[in-house]
Amino acid sequence: MSALATTDRLFFERPDALIDQETARRVTQSALAGTDDGELFLEYRESETLALEDGRIRAANYDNSLGFGLRAVLGEETGYAHADELSEAALTRAAATVGAVRAGRSGHAAEAPRSTNSRLYAEESPVADDGFSRRAATLLAIDEYARGRDTRVVQVMASLSGEWQAVQILRGDGRRVADLRPLTRLNVSVVVERNGKRETGTHGLGGREGFDRLLAPETWQAAADEALRQALLKLDAVAAPAGEMTVVLGAGWPGILLHEAIGHGLEGDFNRKKTSAFSGLMGRRVAAAGVTVVDDGTLEGRRGSLTVDDEGTPTSRTVMIEDGILTGYIQDRLNARLMGVRPTGNGRRQSFAHAPMPRMTNTIMLGGQHSPEEMIASVERGLYAVNFGGGQVDIVSGKFVFSASEAYLIENGKVGAPVKGATLIGNGPEALTKVEMVGNDMALDPGIGTCGKNGQGVPVGVGQPTLKIRGLTVGGSAI
Secondary structure, X not given: OOHHHHHHHHHOOOOOOEOOHHHHHHHXXXXXXXXXXXXXXXXXXXXXXXXXXXXXXXXXXXXXXXXXXXXXXXXXXXXXXXXXXXXXXXHHHHHHHHHHHOOOOOOOOOOOOOOOOOOOOOOOOOOOOOOHHHHHHHHHHHHHHHHHHOOOEEEEEEEEEEEEEEEEEEOOOOOEEEEEEEEEEEEEEEEEEEOOEEEEEEEEEEEOOOOHHHHOHHHHHHHHHHHHHHHHHHHOOEEOOOEEEXXXXXXOOOHHHHHHHHHHXXXXXXXXXXXXXXXXXXOOEOOOOOOOEEEEOOOOOOOOXXXXXXXXXXXXXXXXXXXXXXXXXXXXXXXXXXXXXXXXXXXXXXXXXXXXXXXXXXXXXXXXXEOHHHHHHOOOEEEEEEEEEEEEEOOOOOEEEEEEEEEEEEEOOEEEXXXXXXXXXXXXXXXXXXXXXXXXXXXXOOOOEEEEXXXXXXXXXXXXXXXXXXXXXXXXXXX
16 A cells, blocks of 8 residues: 555544545645645654563553644745644634735745655554564563673663654645654663672664564664673773863764764754854865765665655755865755755654754765774874763854763774763864864664754764864863
8 A cells, every 4th residue: 555545544534534635635725825835744653662670561652643734834934733633623723823924925836846755664563563562572581681691780771662653745736745654763771780880881773664673682682782881891981081182983873973063054944044153155165175974864764764854855865065065955945945945855843743844864974995993093192982972062153062972092093991971072063174084984873863953853863984083172080
């Protein structure tokens, strides 16, 4: 069954449906008449979460929701209304609300998206099967396995989550596009204790897929082993040094720094409003030679990928920085129209209750020519940051602070002792100019990213090769 047929069944053909497709089309067309753009966004979502702690399943939640968001756009102004009741009455009320954006004016309808990507993920819901007992048994097996790996393990926490989002987008000209989006994730945390000192290690993975890969013993055992490795490593960690030094960033998940400190500054809305550190720099050098950054929503099965975005535009591979030169921003339809460029398929929203805006999908720095070993050997004294925890970024200035969850000293070209308490402090655009070596080991994150912007969270992916950056400020507690 096609995505359109599946969503028609969910929204219009259920026995208890309160609206039919023709009525939805008619009301939408009337609401958007005389506007520049807009759409009716229909969404059904079901989700399941299982969580284990202290050797027991402590939480088991299932939820589903259905609703719509109606948007009308004229110039820079947006009218938006939403409801969790999909009925003719609710949609008619929403149409009256968003129609106020016209205020006696009239716009010119923007060109509609005309194609979609090929399917980037399976259409089936990961939580609709009868595998609940298998998922619960897997969490219990993770607890037993991790505790049996080392006598210092005192606590194991694990969770499995899955969701299925079915969306249909109706435009004023009657065009329709639909997408069926699975999403799953496994998280494992292990707490170890030695001589009264406790440390925690965490590892997670997932993607736009069903549960089969995550439930395979080789997958969850590897996740538990990695969480245990990180926890044991911290038992022997020393205090991180402080000061300005060369930093080598590991491949994969450390791309979260790229996402936060640089990626947000390349979103169209911040640049149209000239509040980004990258505003007005198109065509100019903003990074060291060899630095190429792309946003790619077309990677099969990745957490940030979408067949179409939440406005109905096919996602794409957008080169934002090429060999150090700023070449493009990521765009939704509104900001692309106002900036005189084409949308890039980055109009995203958390749910039907939110209006779309330009958001990243999978943001990646491409690989270079150097090996990680070559980079380490070239550093006399520095920090090797392999994994990151949380961080904060100021979009306007580009300033960032990130904590390293796994890091090591580099001394005389060799990786030394693990350190704890290391934070990286800097300015994103400035840090791009300080990249001295780009690794040949580009890797994607394991599938755990969620991006927040203006109160909305959406799943994203990151990736990068190992990088050598000179002159970053490291915050630490060692004297």
